[in-house]
Amino acid sequence: MKSLRFQLSLWSGVLAGMAVTVFVVATFLELRYALKHTVDQEMADFASDIFYQLSVTHRGDGSDVMPEVRALFDDHYIVHVAQIRALDGRRLFFSSKYLPLVYQREEDGPPVQSTWNKGRTWRIGRFTESRFELDLVADLGEVDKSLLKLRVAFALALPITFIAVVVGSAWVSRRALAPLRRVTEASKRITARGLDQRIDDKDAPLEVQHLIQVLNGMMDRLEYGFSLADRFSSDASHEMRTPLTVMQGLLEHALANDSGSGVPAEEATIILDETQRLIAILESLLLLSRAHAGNLELRVRQFDVSNIVKELEEDLRALAIGPGVTVESTVCPSLKYNGDEGLLRQAIFNVFTNAVRHNRIGGEVRFQLGSTGGKIQLEIFNTGDPIPEAQFEQVFDRFFRGDASRNRASGGTGLGLNLAREIVRAHGGELTLVSSTVVGTTFVLHLPYSGQQVVTGL
Numbered sequence: 001m002k003s004l005r006f007q008l009s010l011w012s013g014v015l016a017g018m019a020v021t022v023f024v025v026a027t028f029l030e031l032r033y034a035l036k037h038t039v040d041q042e043m044a045d046f047a048s049d050i051f052y053q054l055s056v057t058h059r060g061d062g063s064d065v066m067p068e069v070r071a072l073f074d075d076h077y078i079v080h081v082a083q084i085r086a087l088d089g090r091r092l093f094f095s096s097k098y099l100p101l102v103y104q105r106e107e108d109g110p111p112v113q114s115t116w117n118k119g120r121t122w123r124i125g126r127f128t129e130s131r132f133e134l135d136l137v138a139d140l141g142e143v144d145k146s147l148l149k150l151r152v153a154f155a156l157a158l159p160i161t162f163i164a165v166v167v168g169s170a171w172v173s174r175r176a177l178a179p180l181r182r183v184t185e186a187s188k189r190i191t192a193r194g195l196d197q198r199i200d201d202k203d204a205p206l207e208v209q210h211l212i213q214v215l216n217g218m219m220d221r222l223e224y225g226f227s228l229a230d231r232f233s234s235d236a237s238h239e240m241r242t243p244l245t246v247m248q249g250l251l252e253h254a255l256a257n258d259s260g261s262g263v264p265a266e267e268a269t270i271i272l273d274e275t276q277r278l279i280a281i282l283e284s285l286l287l288l289s290r291a292h293a294g295n296l297e298l299r300v301r302q303f304d305v306s307n308i309v310k311e312l313e314e315d316l317r318a319l320a321i322g323p324g325v326t327v328e329s330t331v332c333p334s335l336k337y338n339g340d341e342g343l344l345r346q347a348i349f350n351v352f353t354n355a356v357r358h359n360r361i362g363g364e365v366r367f368q369l370g371s372t373g374g375k376i377q378l379e380i381f382n383t384g385d386p387i388p389e390a391q392f393e394q395v396f397d398r399f400f401r402g403d404a405s406r407n408r409a410s411g412g413t414g415l416g417l418n419l420a421r422e423i424v425r426a427h428g429g430e431l432t433l434v435s436s437t438v439v440g441t442t443f444v445l446h447l448p449y450s451g452q453q454v455v456t457g458l
Contacts, residue, residue: 012169017162024154039138046079047127082135102135179208298340305335316352330368339427347423350416355382378445387436396421
């Protein structure tokens with residue numbers, strides 16, 4: 001898609017080019033007309049001078065023109081005498097060089113006409129006075145040369161003008177759009193965790209100020225809405241966690257002591273499982289509300305990511321026994337990282353359990369941990385059903401259910417991937433679904449680090 005700056009520059013150049021073209025064509029035509037009119041005027045003045053001398057010096061006896069008249073012939077280098085005739089038909093003078101041009105003249109045409117002869121343009125004029133008729137010719141070769149030079153100059157000036165206008169328009173549009181670029185950059189810095197940020201409209205043009213005010217008003221409404229939602233999640237989690245914890249304790253006590261409460265052990269076990277699931281959901285919602293509000297506290301210390309992944313691999317293998325899923329791993333040893341060990345352990349575990357729960361019976365899970373491009377990278381592959389590309393981002397939404405295989409029967413809370421991504425992003429990393437085909441699905445977890453944060457081979 002073309003940028004606004006490009007379109008402004010291009011259209012400015014096109015309009016300027018059209019304007020210059022019209023100006024050049026109009027100027028050229030006007031100049032050509034003016035030059036021809038000047039030549040025609042010279043011919044008329046020259047004819048008047050000759051008629052005057054003829055009236056003064058010619059004897060009218062049929063003799064040739066007088067020397068005084070011939071002297072006028074050399075005064076013009078453009079206008080030349082082709083012939084002079086008396087009105088009774090006698091030819092008083094003719095030029096064998098220019099007389100053939102007279103024969104190209106249209107008798108029914110205007111007094112002064114143009115003709116083309118031997119690669120040059122000529123003007124042929126016939127002037128009549130009471131006693132004489134005069135045929136003059138004017139060589140427009142020099143005029144044509146001047147016009148040709150002018151056409152070449154215009155042809156060179158047109159692209160130069162176009163380029164100059166485009167470059168100038170690009171510079172002007174860049175300056176004119178600079179406030180919009182600042183608004184764009186400021187808007188990019190506003191995230192779900194930074195809804196309290198606002199765009200400064202100081203020194204912005206009036207039109208851009210109005211846009212900034214609209215955007216800031218929208219951010220006010222978004223911040224208020226997000227704060228209400230996060231506050232509700234946090235408050236609800238706090239309020240419901242205590243009674244659920246009490247219920248869990250009572251059920252565990254009843255099952256342990258088999259007190260004959262009248263509740264079948266099987267049903268009590270189901271209730272206990274659901275209670276534990278509700279507690280897990282509430283704990284996840286509480287963490288997510290803190291993460292979205294920017295209040296997720298990270299207890300940062302250095303720890304060995306490789307050891308955590310190896311420990312979680314044991315849990316993963318235990319989860320994989322039931323569905324018959326095989327686990328293969330490649331772990332680079334001694335990858336040190338500065339972060340919250342407990343939260344990152346939970347994030348990795350959530351991705352691992354997702355790979356088992358959403359797998360086929362007898363499927364496979366492969367993961368590898370290493371460092372590349374200044375990042376710690378954990379790649380997880382499983383042989384579950386393919387996920388449509390349109391749902392690559394939706395799988396990280398809360399309580400996402402893409403198909404029948406992603407339901408409560410698979411276990412989990414529906415918050416695992418969402419919580420994992422929020423934890424990873426809180427550490428400046430990213431968790432993405434990079435591919436999903438009939439062969440399998442691959443998630444990649446990245447954690448950035450500087451030279452001081454991660455040391456390999458320790």
